[in-house]
Amino acid sequence: MSPIHSDRFDRYVSVLPALKDDNRLRGLKPRAGVDFTSNDYLALASAPRMKEAVAAALEAGTPIGAGGSRLLRGNCEEHERLEAEAARVFGAETALFFGGGYVANFAILTTLPQRGDLLVLDSLVHASIHEGARAGRAEFHTCAHNDPEAVEDTIRNWREKGGTGRAWIVVESLHSMDGDFAPLEDLIAVANRYDAFLMVDEAHATGVYGERGRGLTAPYEGRDNLLVVHTCGKALGAAGALVTPSGVLRDFTVNRCRPFIFATAPSPLMAVAVRQALLILQEEPERQQRLAKLVAFTHREIGLRGLRSSSGSQIVPYIVGDNARATRLASALQGRGFDIRGIRPPTVPEGAARLRISLTLKVGEEEVHAMLDALTEETRGWCQ
Ligand SMILES: Cc1ncc(COP(=O)(O)O)c(C=O)c1O
Structure with missing residues:
Protein backbone atom coordinates (compact mmCIF):
# COMPACT_ATOMS: atom_id res chain seq x y z
CA MET A 1 0.00 0.00 0.00
CA SER A 2 1.20 3.55 -0.74
CA PRO A 3 1.77 5.86 2.22
CA ILE A 4 -1.35 7.95 2.89
CA HIS A 5 0.54 11.27 2.84
CA SER A 6 2.21 10.67 -0.48
CA ASP A 7 2.72 13.83 -2.56
CA ARG A 8 2.80 11.72 -5.68
CA PHE A 9 -0.46 13.14 -7.01
CA ASP A 10 -0.20 16.76 -5.86
CA ARG A 11 0.61 18.19 -9.27
CA TYR A 12 -2.49 16.54 -10.71
CA VAL A 13 -4.83 17.25 -7.81
CA SER A 14 -3.94 20.95 -7.78
CA VAL A 15 -5.08 21.37 -11.39
CA LEU A 16 -8.61 20.19 -10.79
CA PRO A 17 -9.86 22.92 -8.40
CA ALA A 18 -8.56 25.55 -10.85
CA LEU A 19 -10.57 23.96 -13.64
CA LYS A 20 -13.60 23.83 -11.36
CA ASP A 21 -13.23 27.53 -10.47
CA ASP A 22 -13.16 28.33 -14.17
CA ASN A 23 -16.24 26.14 -14.84
CA ARG A 24 -14.15 23.90 -17.02
CA LEU A 25 -14.01 20.75 -14.94
CA ARG A 26 -15.18 17.84 -17.06
CA GLY A 27 -16.62 14.52 -16.05
CA LEU A 28 -18.09 11.51 -17.78
CA LYS A 29 -21.87 11.29 -17.81
CA PRO A 30 -24.06 8.39 -18.84
CA ALA A 47 -29.03 0.70 -38.25
CA PRO A 48 -30.23 -2.87 -38.84
CA ARG A 49 -28.12 -3.22 -42.01
CA MET A 50 -24.96 -2.34 -40.08
CA LYS A 51 -25.76 -4.83 -37.31
CA GLU A 52 -26.59 -7.55 -39.81
CA ALA A 53 -23.35 -7.03 -41.73
CA VAL A 54 -21.27 -7.33 -38.56
CA ALA A 55 -23.26 -10.34 -37.32
CA ALA A 56 -22.86 -12.07 -40.69
CA ALA A 57 -19.12 -11.39 -40.69
CA LEU A 58 -18.78 -12.80 -37.19
CA GLU A 59 -20.78 -15.83 -38.19
CA ALA A 60 -18.55 -16.33 -41.24
CA GLY A 61 -15.47 -16.40 -38.99
CA THR A 62 -14.15 -12.84 -39.19
CA PRO A 63 -11.94 -12.39 -36.13
CA ILE A 64 -12.71 -9.65 -33.61
CA GLY A 65 -9.12 -8.49 -33.37
CA ALA A 66 -6.67 -8.13 -36.24
CA GLY A 67 -3.94 -9.79 -34.20
CA GLY A 68 -1.11 -7.56 -35.34
CA SER A 69 0.07 -4.62 -37.39
CA ARG A 70 -1.15 -4.29 -40.96
CA LEU A 71 2.48 -4.93 -41.98
CA LEU A 72 2.45 -8.28 -40.22
CA ARG A 73 -0.41 -10.74 -39.68
CA GLY A 74 -2.95 -7.94 -39.06
CA ASN A 75 -3.63 -7.20 -42.72
CA CYS A 76 -7.06 -8.79 -43.19
CA GLU A 77 -9.09 -9.12 -46.34
CA GLU A 78 -11.78 -6.96 -44.65
CA HIS A 79 -9.34 -4.01 -44.53
CA GLU A 80 -8.42 -4.46 -48.17
CA ARG A 81 -12.04 -4.79 -49.29
CA LEU A 82 -12.95 -1.65 -47.37
CA GLU A 83 -10.08 0.34 -48.84
CA ALA A 84 -10.93 -0.78 -52.38
CA GLU A 85 -14.59 0.22 -51.84
CA ALA A 86 -13.59 3.56 -50.29
CA ALA A 87 -11.28 4.47 -53.17
CA ARG A 88 -14.11 3.63 -55.58
CA VAL A 89 -16.79 5.55 -53.66
CA PHE A 90 -14.67 8.64 -53.04
CA GLY A 91 -13.17 8.62 -56.54
CA ALA A 92 -9.67 8.51 -55.11
CA GLU A 93 -6.58 6.71 -56.35
CA THR A 94 -6.20 4.78 -53.08
CA ALA A 95 -7.51 4.66 -49.52
CA LEU A 96 -5.89 3.68 -46.24
CA PHE A 97 -7.83 2.76 -43.10
CA PHE A 98 -6.76 4.03 -39.67
CA GLY A 99 -8.22 3.30 -36.24
CA GLY A 100 -9.71 6.79 -35.84
CA GLY A 101 -9.73 10.35 -37.12
CA TYR A 102 -7.47 11.60 -34.35
CA VAL A 103 -4.80 9.04 -35.09
CA ALA A 104 -5.15 9.51 -38.85
CA ASN A 105 -4.58 13.27 -38.66
CA PHE A 106 -1.68 12.82 -36.27
CA ALA A 107 -0.22 10.01 -38.37
CA ILE A 108 -0.37 11.87 -41.68
CA LEU A 109 1.00 15.12 -40.31
CA THR A 110 3.93 13.40 -38.63
CA THR A 111 4.73 11.39 -41.76
CA LEU A 112 4.17 13.30 -45.00
CA PRO A 113 5.22 16.93 -44.40
CA GLN A 114 9.02 16.95 -44.31
CA ARG A 115 11.69 19.11 -42.70
CA GLY A 116 11.83 22.37 -44.65
CA ASP A 117 8.10 22.23 -45.50
CA LEU A 118 5.49 24.66 -44.22
CA LEU A 119 2.18 23.70 -42.64
CA VAL A 120 -0.55 26.33 -42.74
CA LEU A 121 -3.36 25.40 -40.38
CA ASP A 122 -6.75 27.01 -40.09
CA SER A 123 -6.66 28.38 -36.53
CA LEU A 124 -9.76 26.40 -35.49
CA VAL A 125 -8.77 22.97 -36.78
CA HIS A 126 -9.20 19.94 -34.54
CA ALA A 127 -6.77 19.20 -31.70
CA SER A 128 -5.42 16.15 -33.56
CA ILE A 129 -4.19 18.42 -36.39
CA HIS A 130 -2.49 20.81 -33.97
CA GLU A 131 -0.87 17.85 -32.19
CA GLY A 132 0.29 16.32 -35.47
CA ALA A 133 1.75 19.65 -36.59
CA ARG A 134 3.55 20.11 -33.26
CA ALA A 135 4.98 16.61 -33.31
CA GLY A 136 5.95 16.66 -37.01
CA ARG A 137 9.05 17.95 -38.81
CA ALA A 138 7.65 20.91 -40.73
CA GLU A 139 7.45 24.52 -39.57
CA PHE A 140 3.84 25.47 -38.93
CA HIS A 141 1.68 28.60 -38.80
CA THR A 142 -1.97 29.13 -38.02
CA CYS A 143 -4.24 31.45 -40.03
CA ALA A 144 -7.57 33.10 -39.37
CA HIS A 145 -10.51 30.71 -39.71
CA ASN A 146 -11.71 30.10 -43.28
CA ASP A 147 -9.54 32.88 -44.73
CA PRO A 148 -7.86 31.84 -48.01
CA GLU A 149 -6.18 35.23 -48.34
CA ALA A 150 -4.47 34.76 -44.98
CA VAL A 151 -3.35 31.30 -46.12
CA GLU A 152 -1.94 32.76 -49.33
CA ASP A 153 -0.15 35.60 -47.48
CA THR A 154 1.44 33.10 -45.11
CA ILE A 155 2.79 30.95 -47.93
CA ARG A 156 3.95 33.97 -49.91
CA ASN A 157 5.79 35.46 -46.90
CA TRP A 158 7.44 32.14 -46.21
CA ARG A 159 8.60 31.85 -49.81
CA GLU A 160 9.89 35.43 -49.76
CA LYS A 161 11.90 34.63 -46.66
CA GLY A 162 13.54 31.74 -48.48
CA GLY A 163 11.19 28.82 -47.73
CA THR A 164 11.93 26.26 -50.42
CA GLY A 165 10.07 23.15 -49.26
CA ARG A 166 6.46 22.22 -49.95
CA ALA A 167 3.51 24.05 -48.37
CA TRP A 168 0.64 22.08 -46.84
CA ILE A 169 -2.69 23.73 -46.16
CA VAL A 170 -4.84 21.96 -43.55
CA VAL A 171 -8.54 22.69 -42.96
CA GLU A 172 -11.79 21.08 -41.87
CA SER A 173 -14.38 21.15 -44.66
CA LEU A 174 -17.24 21.56 -42.16
CA HIS A 175 -16.09 22.94 -38.86
CA SER A 176 -16.86 20.66 -35.92
CA MET A 177 -17.89 23.40 -33.48
CA ASP A 178 -18.95 26.35 -35.66
CA GLY A 179 -20.75 24.25 -38.27
CA ASP A 180 -19.56 26.52 -41.08
CA PHE A 181 -17.99 25.50 -44.39
CA ALA A 182 -14.45 26.00 -45.64
CA PRO A 183 -14.04 27.94 -48.91
CA LEU A 184 -12.64 24.86 -50.62
CA GLU A 185 -12.67 26.25 -54.14
CA ASP A 186 -10.50 29.22 -53.09
CA LEU A 187 -8.19 27.05 -51.00
CA ILE A 188 -7.68 24.70 -53.92
CA ALA A 189 -6.81 27.69 -56.10
CA VAL A 190 -4.23 28.82 -53.52
CA ALA A 191 -2.82 25.28 -53.31
CA ASN A 192 -2.54 25.14 -57.11
CA ARG A 193 -0.88 28.56 -57.33
CA TYR A 194 1.79 27.63 -54.80
CA ASP A 195 2.15 23.98 -55.79
CA ALA A 196 1.01 23.12 -52.27
CA PHE A 197 -0.87 20.16 -50.84
CA LEU A 198 -4.34 20.68 -49.44
CA MET A 199 -5.30 18.32 -46.61
CA VAL A 200 -9.00 18.35 -45.78
CA ASP A 201 -10.48 16.80 -42.65
CA GLU A 202 -14.02 15.82 -43.70
CA ALA A 203 -14.93 14.45 -40.25
CA HIS A 204 -18.33 16.15 -40.11
CA ALA A 205 -19.07 16.30 -43.83
CA THR A 206 -18.51 12.72 -44.94
CA GLY A 207 -21.88 11.02 -45.35
CA VAL A 208 -23.77 14.29 -44.97
CA TYR A 209 -22.57 16.43 -47.90
CA GLY A 210 -21.54 15.79 -51.46
CA GLU A 211 -23.16 13.45 -53.95
CA ARG A 212 -24.31 10.37 -51.99
CA GLY A 213 -22.36 11.52 -48.96
CA ARG A 214 -18.97 11.57 -50.62
CA GLY A 215 -18.05 14.74 -48.79
CA LEU A 216 -17.46 18.34 -49.77
CA THR A 217 -14.21 17.41 -51.51
CA ALA A 218 -16.02 15.01 -53.86
CA PRO A 219 -15.73 17.32 -56.90
CA TYR A 220 -11.97 17.56 -56.40
CA GLU A 221 -11.05 13.98 -55.38
CA GLY A 222 -8.37 12.33 -57.44
CA ARG A 223 -6.21 15.47 -57.71
CA ASP A 224 -2.72 14.55 -56.65
CA ASN A 225 -2.27 17.60 -54.40
CA LEU A 226 -5.42 16.80 -52.37
CA LEU A 227 -5.39 14.55 -49.32
CA VAL A 228 -8.69 13.85 -47.60
CA VAL A 229 -9.46 12.34 -44.19
CA HIS A 230 -12.93 10.80 -43.96
CA THR A 231 -13.57 9.80 -40.38
CA CYS A 232 -15.88 6.86 -39.88
CA GLY A 233 -17.09 7.45 -36.31
CA LYS A 234 -19.56 10.21 -37.16
CA ALA A 235 -22.07 9.99 -40.04
CA LEU A 236 -20.73 6.55 -40.95
CA GLY A 237 -21.84 5.29 -37.54
CA ALA A 238 -18.75 3.17 -36.88
CA ALA A 239 -15.13 4.04 -36.02
CA GLY A 240 -11.90 4.67 -37.88
CA ALA A 241 -10.80 6.98 -40.66
CA LEU A 242 -10.19 6.56 -44.37
CA VAL A 243 -7.40 8.64 -45.84
CA THR A 244 -7.34 8.97 -49.62
CA PRO A 245 -3.77 9.63 -50.78
CA SER A 246 -2.23 9.21 -54.20
CA GLY A 247 -0.50 5.85 -54.71
CA VAL A 248 2.98 7.09 -53.93
CA LEU A 249 1.89 8.79 -50.70
CA ARG A 250 0.07 5.62 -49.66
CA ASP A 251 3.20 3.53 -50.24
CA PHE A 252 5.31 6.08 -48.34
CA THR A 253 2.79 6.05 -45.45
CA VAL A 254 2.77 2.26 -45.27
CA ASN A 255 6.57 2.31 -45.07
CA ARG A 256 7.19 5.32 -42.87
CA CYS A 257 4.12 6.14 -40.78
CA ARG A 258 4.88 5.06 -37.23
CA PRO A 259 1.26 5.11 -35.93
CA PHE A 260 0.33 2.87 -38.88
CA ILE A 261 3.31 0.52 -38.64
CA PHE A 262 3.67 0.11 -34.88
CA ALA A 263 0.03 -0.44 -33.99
CA THR A 264 -2.43 -3.30 -34.13
CA ALA A 265 -4.64 -2.88 -37.17
CA PRO A 266 -8.24 -1.75 -36.57
CA SER A 267 -10.70 -4.57 -35.91
CA PRO A 268 -11.68 -6.31 -39.16
CA LEU A 269 -15.26 -6.17 -37.87
CA MET A 270 -15.01 -2.40 -37.87
CA ALA A 271 -13.80 -2.54 -41.46
CA VAL A 272 -16.91 -4.58 -42.29
CA ALA A 273 -19.14 -2.02 -40.55
CA VAL A 274 -17.54 0.93 -42.34
CA ARG A 275 -17.80 -0.81 -45.72
CA GLN A 276 -21.48 -1.44 -45.02
CA ALA A 277 -21.94 2.24 -44.17
CA LEU A 278 -20.39 3.20 -47.53
CA LEU A 279 -22.78 0.83 -49.29
CA ILE A 280 -25.73 2.31 -47.40
CA LEU A 281 -24.70 5.82 -48.46
CA GLN A 282 -24.76 4.74 -52.08
CA GLU A 283 -27.98 2.74 -51.85
CA GLU A 284 -30.06 4.83 -49.43
C1 LIG B 1 -12.78 17.68 -37.10
C2 LIG B 1 -12.42 16.41 -36.41
N1 LIG B 1 -11.36 15.72 -36.83
C3 LIG B 1 -11.00 14.57 -36.25
C4 LIG B 1 -11.69 14.07 -35.18
C5 LIG B 1 -11.25 12.81 -34.53
O1 LIG B 1 -11.94 11.74 -35.10
P1 LIG B 1 -12.17 10.39 -34.28
O2 LIG B 1 -13.23 10.70 -33.29
O3 LIG B 1 -12.53 9.41 -35.32
O4 LIG B 1 -10.86 10.06 -33.62
C6 LIG B 1 -12.81 14.74 -34.70
C7 LIG B 1 -13.56 14.20 -33.55
O5 LIG B 1 -14.26 14.82 -32.85
C8 LIG B 1 -13.18 15.95 -35.33
O6 LIG B 1 -14.24 16.66 -34.91
Missing part, protein backbone atom coordinates in the same frame (compact mmCIF):
# COMPACT_ATOMS: atom_id res chain seq x y z
CA ARG A 31 -26.20 8.82 -21.94
CA ALA A 32 -29.60 10.31 -21.19
CA GLY A 33 -32.21 12.35 -22.99
CA VAL A 34 -33.06 12.98 -26.62
CA ASP A 35 -29.84 12.95 -28.62
CA PHE A 36 -28.88 16.45 -29.75
CA THR A 37 -25.22 15.77 -29.09
CA SER A 38 -23.85 12.79 -30.98
CA ASN A 39 -22.30 12.85 -34.42
CA ASP A 40 -24.33 9.84 -35.53
CA TYR A 41 -25.85 12.15 -38.13
CA LEU A 42 -27.45 9.47 -40.32
CA ALA A 43 -28.39 7.19 -37.40
CA LEU A 44 -26.21 4.44 -38.84
CA ALA A 45 -24.65 3.38 -35.52
CA SER A 46 -27.71 1.24 -34.73
CA PRO A 285 -29.57 8.47 -50.46
CA GLU A 286 -32.87 9.26 -48.74
CA ARG A 287 -31.00 9.33 -45.40
CA GLN A 288 -28.88 12.23 -46.58
CA GLN A 289 -31.98 13.93 -48.02
CA ARG A 290 -33.97 13.50 -44.80
CA LEU A 291 -31.15 15.04 -42.79
CA ALA A 292 -30.90 17.98 -45.22
CA LYS A 293 -34.65 18.55 -44.73
CA LEU A 294 -34.31 18.45 -40.96
CA VAL A 295 -31.40 20.91 -41.11
CA ALA A 296 -33.40 23.32 -43.27
CA PHE A 297 -36.42 22.97 -40.96
CA THR A 298 -34.30 23.68 -37.88
CA HIS A 299 -32.65 26.79 -39.30
CA ARG A 300 -36.03 28.09 -40.41
CA GLU A 301 -37.42 27.56 -36.90
CA ILE A 302 -34.37 29.22 -35.35
CA GLY A 303 -34.95 32.25 -37.56
CA LEU A 304 -38.67 32.38 -36.72
CA ARG A 305 -37.84 32.41 -33.01
CA GLY A 306 -35.26 35.17 -33.40
CA LEU A 307 -32.57 32.89 -31.98
CA ARG A 308 -29.13 33.42 -33.41
CA SER A 309 -27.02 30.73 -35.01
CA SER A 310 -24.33 31.34 -37.56
CA SER A 311 -24.25 27.93 -39.19
CA GLY A 312 -26.28 26.46 -42.01
CA SER A 313 -25.40 22.86 -41.32
CA GLN A 314 -26.34 20.01 -38.99
CA ILE A 315 -23.99 21.49 -36.39
CA VAL A 316 -25.82 24.36 -34.73
CA PRO A 317 -23.76 26.41 -32.30
CA TYR A 318 -25.59 28.56 -29.79
CA ILE A 319 -22.85 30.88 -28.53
CA VAL A 320 -23.23 31.86 -24.89
CA GLY A 321 -19.76 33.25 -24.15
CA ASP A 322 -19.39 32.64 -20.45
CA ASN A 323 -18.38 29.13 -19.30
CA ALA A 324 -20.66 29.00 -16.26
CA ARG A 325 -23.64 30.25 -18.23
CA ALA A 326 -23.09 27.67 -20.97
CA THR A 327 -22.91 24.90 -18.38
CA ARG A 328 -26.05 26.12 -16.61
CA LEU A 329 -27.99 26.37 -19.86
CA ALA A 330 -26.92 22.89 -20.92
CA SER A 331 -27.94 21.49 -17.51
CA ALA A 332 -31.33 23.19 -17.73
CA LEU A 333 -31.98 21.64 -21.15
CA GLN A 334 -30.75 18.27 -19.94
CA GLY A 335 -33.18 18.59 -17.04
CA ARG A 336 -35.93 18.98 -19.63
CA GLY A 337 -34.93 15.77 -21.38
CA PHE A 338 -32.63 17.08 -24.14
CA ASP A 339 -29.08 15.80 -24.33
CA ILE A 340 -27.25 19.00 -25.26
CA ARG A 341 -23.77 19.71 -23.97
CA GLY A 342 -21.97 22.91 -23.14
CA ILE A 343 -18.68 23.22 -25.03
CA ARG A 344 -16.04 25.27 -23.29
CA PRO A 345 -12.42 26.30 -23.87
CA PRO A 346 -10.00 24.85 -24.83
CA THR A 347 -12.31 23.02 -27.27
CA VAL A 348 -13.53 26.44 -28.42
CA PRO A 349 -11.76 29.83 -28.05
CA GLU A 350 -11.86 31.70 -24.72
CA GLY A 351 -15.10 33.66 -24.34
CA ALA A 352 -16.88 31.52 -26.94
CA ALA A 353 -18.44 28.84 -24.74
CA ARG A 354 -21.55 27.49 -26.38
CA LEU A 355 -24.13 24.83 -26.78
CA ARG A 356 -23.30 22.59 -29.70
CA ILE A 357 -26.63 21.33 -31.00
CA SER A 358 -26.19 18.41 -33.33
CA LEU A 359 -28.95 17.32 -35.71
CA THR A 360 -29.25 13.64 -36.53
CA LEU A 361 -31.85 11.29 -37.94
CA LYS A 362 -32.37 10.09 -34.39
CA VAL A 363 -34.75 13.03 -33.94
CA GLY A 364 -37.67 14.37 -35.96
CA GLU A 365 -39.20 17.80 -36.49
CA GLU A 366 -41.39 17.48 -33.38
CA GLU A 367 -38.40 16.93 -31.15
CA VAL A 368 -36.53 19.82 -32.75
CA HIS A 369 -39.59 21.99 -32.17
CA ALA A 370 -39.77 20.99 -28.51
CA MET A 371 -36.03 21.51 -28.02
CA LEU A 372 -36.15 25.00 -29.58
CA ASP A 373 -39.17 25.88 -27.42
CA ALA A 374 -37.18 24.86 -24.35
CA LEU A 375 -34.13 26.83 -25.53
CA THR A 376 -36.28 29.90 -26.18
CA GLU A 377 -37.79 29.67 -22.69
CA GLU A 378 -34.48 29.11 -20.94
CA THR A 379 -32.86 32.08 -22.69
CA ARG A 380 -35.79 34.48 -22.46
CA GLY A 381 -34.50 37.90 -21.48
CA TRP A 382 -30.97 37.21 -22.67
CA CYS A 383 -29.48 39.70 -25.13
CA GLN A 384 -29.05 37.97 -28.48
